[in-house]
Amino acid sequence: MLDTTPLTQAVDHFADRLRAAPQSRLQRGGAAEALALARELARRAQLLEDPSAEPREMPDAGMFAAADQITVAGHDLAVVLKDAAQLAEAVALVGEAQKRAGV
Template identity: 65%
Template sequence: MLDTTPLLDAVDHFAAALRAAPQSRLQRGAAGEGLALARELARRAQRIETPEREPRTMPDAGVFVVADQVQVAGRDLAEALRTGPAAEEDAVADLVTLIRTAERRAFP
């Protein structure tokens, strides 16, 4: 079974940083980075779970919700990777890189 622990750890770390950020920091771009990441993670999970259907776009629910959106989308993707078609360990490593890159853009 695919180990998604590194993916979950990266998601949790970024979500915690978003939760700890002041409103001004979230409004200056951190929330936008988080939302973009959450949307991408959700899109990838949907592609695995229902490849025949066009993915829905995660809505913008506001700067104070984006940490939860990142965490939910990341956990959904981890579950899709674990239960879906065989995924490579490289896929998890690539996702961790994607998350860390978004976090560095959000919190330079």
């Protein structure tokens, strides 16, 4: 079984940083970056679960929900990852998004 702890830890850390960020930082792009990441993680999870289905897009629930959205999407992806390469790619996505978000 694949140990997905690096992904869940990265997602949880990013989410914690978003929750601690001032509203101004979220408005300057932090929340938008988190939503884009959540959508990508959710898309990947859906494709792994059912490659023949069209992935549904995660809705924009507002800037204060962005941390929860990346947490849910990241943990959902962690459950369906199949190999270490997918895991490493997902962890890298989270790290890159966090840098762009500035948190």
